[in-house]
Amino acid sequence: MEYENENEKLNISNENLSTKKNRNYFDKSINEVKYLKKTNVKSILFRIFIFLLIILLLLFRGHVICIIGFINCYLTWPFSSPVHIKIDLLNLSTKPVEHEYIPRRMHHILLGPLSKSPPSSWLSARNSCISLHSNFEEHYYWTDNNSKEFLEKNYPWFLKSWNSYKTNVQKADALRYFLLHYYGGIFLDMDLYCLHKLDGLFNYLDNRVSSDQHIFLAVKAFPVGISNGFMISTRNHPLLERVIKNLELYNRNFLLPHATIVISAGPMCISIQIQLNRSLWNSILILDGKENMIGGKTNTPIFKHLGSGSWHKADDMIFKNIPMNIQRQNQTFSISIIVFIIFIFIFFIGRNKNFIKVIFRFIL
Template sequence: MDYENEKLNFLNETKSIKTYRYYVENSINELKHLKFNIGKTILFRIFFCLLILIIILFRGHFICLFGFINCYVTWPFSSPVHIKIDLLNLSTKPSQHEYIPRRMHHILLGPLSQSPPESWLTSRNSCIELHSKFEKHYYWTDENSKEFLEKNYSWFLKTWFSYKTIVQKADALRYFLLHYYGGIFLDMDLYCLHKLDGLFNYLDDRVSADEHIFLAVKAFPVGISNGFMISTRNHPLLQRVIENLELYNRNFLLPHATIVISAGPMCISIQIQLNRSLWNSILVLDGKENMIGGKTDTPLFKHLGSGSWHKADDMIFKNIPMNIQRQNQTFSISVIVFIILIFLFFIGRNKNFIKFIKKQRKELI
């Protein structure tokens, strides 16, 4: 009888041990599975937090790139009025009212202004000679450009001096000059072949005293070129451009992309697409024969296409600030937000883990 009782007790103990082992092994397996799932969840949450942090830190870049993509996608389907006109046979009869100031602007900054290439001086002189009756011919260098900005747009000087290349400074300056003085801007490497009086008269006839007009040449594949622009004073498009130059003053890693987006032709093209209410005052000179990219002849100009300023492009790679230094407050706030999000996610994870352990203990009891 004692033997049977001992045997029964032994079997019960063995069964209990097996049951305990089963629960232990089952708990271990579930813990491993939970650990794996928690690992995946943590990685996802960390990635999500990093994504939020990147968006906060580089929100300016995303805004600029959105404008860039929007311009490329929408321009082929919807853009300001493109005109095709016979530039050499326009009427030279003076308009009844000259709404566009007869002022010509050329810019030459940096070391080249001390000893300009002979071909550039020849190009500029050709335009001055053909338009000797213009009210004023401006030649902008580092000295008088700085004075002009100090006097009229002092708030922009910090951004202007922060540009890493001369071409960015020249690109930005032309918008301010046309906004303040009006008239025509021409790159130094544009040699004038014919008078522009007919084109000025044509544009004057399309506006009135309380209206504006802006003309630029179509660029490839989208947008306009900023090497040849005609505008009335205080044109709202130019106002939009100069208001956004500080926002677009960012490094986009690629030198050419940084130049054309920060202040170059894409900068003004983006603003054209983002401000469709201004399209009734914007004209784009269409036709492949009028494009001024590279070495080419157009009905009005001979484009030397020197591109010398772009030799400074490699300077951008020497300093990639990413705008973090200028955004210390934003950076600090972003880091704090990131830490809080991680903390909250880990609290949620720990609560789930604690609930699981309590559940397993109840089952074992």
């Protein structure tokens, strides 16, 4: 009897053990199923995210290209950019040069309602420049009518884009590149009052070129790039050709009014092209020196800048309120941005070790 009882106990124990094993196996299977479901859901969501990201990149590829150019300009300009010159503008030789490669032509632009009743201060500023340069070949005053006629005659392919600009500032920004490309000479904003003759500067530039070369000069801007409110150029300069060919690409809405204006046709538009076309740097000069910068109401050796700021929007205050000492620490500023981007990239990849593998697996 004892033997039979022991066998029964052993059988019961084995049955309980087997039941526990089955239950554990069942629980484990359920957990595995739940894990697989979670993994599959995550995989599906990740694939959907990548798919939507690719779609967005395709739909907004133009914006992406422009923003990449913008970021490239901000990051690389402090380390590598065209030749920056510091010269005594008031003591340059005015002795006539043998060859005048830069046409002595002066351009001013005023579009929209203001062209019908220009501010008296702007008219005084333009007249000051004309009177000091009465020896120039031509003084152009571009308004809505003759600007449109000029484009219709010489650059009809751009008329649709020009008419699509939301602001007259964008039209004026774009037009100045075409004018300098076609006529050459000097472009001046209406709020630049001339204090000194520019003959010496023209001669200085003429002496740096020959008949088969080009020259382009603009003033350094803050914190990177150039200002397009004062530019001197030979006719058909390849930089201006690159700019006008890319204006249609950059004619986009970048959400913020200030960003849209400066990137679509403003100073960042031409600054981006300068950074993207390094082969042209030997024909580009940047007038350096804080004393020569024409931002805001200020005096330079050759100009009094009235600082109208008629196009500045609310978001422009973000740029104006950047501490001015960054201007003297551009390299530190850019290094900080680069380090931050690298840190975020490494941190993200470190936490998602299979991220790149999954992307390639999904794409392939």
